[in-house]
Amino acid sequence: MIAVVDYGRGNLGSVEKAFGRVGIPAVVTQDARAVDEADAVVLPGDGAFHDAMANLERLGLLPALRRALDGTRPFLGICLGYQLLFSSSEEFGEGRGLDVIPGVVRRFPPGRKIPHMGWNSVEHAADLRLFGGIPAGAYFYFVHSYYPEPARPVRAAWCEYGVRFAAAVEHGRIHATQFHPEKSQRWGLRLLENFAAIVKDVR
Secondary structure: OEEEEOOOOOOHHHHHHHHHHOOOOEEEEOOHHHHHHOOEEEEOOOOOHHHHHHHHHHOOOHHHHHHHOOOOOOEEEEOHHHHOOEEEEOOOOOEEOOOOEEEEEEEOOOOOOOOEEEEEEEEOOOOOHHHOOOOOOEEEEEEEOEEEEEOOOOEEEEEEEOEEEEEEEEEOOEEEEOOOHHHOHHHHHHHHHHHHHHHHHOO
C-alpha cells in the first residue's frame, strides 16, 4: 500500500486514482501511523513552500515523513512535494525544507511567463528508474513558479524554461518530479507504473 500524505495541499484524489489505474493501491492520509506502515510514501502538493512545512508540522506528520525519507522505503515527491525535499526556499523570504537533498528552491528569473504552466519536454540519460521505457524528450505537465537548484551533482532529468533545471531526481530510494505525472497522460502513467514496480521490488 502507498500512503499519499495529505497536508491540505493539492489534488490528492487524482494521485490516488492514477495509482489505481496502474494497479497499486494508494490511500490519502493524515495519519502518521499509516505513513509509518505503508510500503511506500508519496508527498504531492502545490501552493506555498512555507505553508506546506507549517501544515506538516501542525498535523504532526513531520516525524513520520522524516522516517519515510530514511532510505529504507520508496518515496515519491511531486511538484511542491519535490521542492520540500531541498534545504531551503527563497519563496517569501528564506524558509527551511526537509533538507534531504542539499540545495535551494529559487524563483524563475524574469523573461518568461510565470508560473511555468503547461507541457514541456524532459531530457534524461536513461539512468533514472522512474524513466524506464520513457523516451528522452517526452512531454510532461508542469505548474510552478519556483525550481530546485541542487547544491551538488545529482542523478536527474532536465527541463529548459529560461533556465535549465532538474525536473526529476533520484537519490537512493527517494524519487521526485517537478511535473505532475498524474496529469501527464501516457508518459505520466508510465512513470507511475515504474514507481509501482520499484515498490513491488522492495516488498
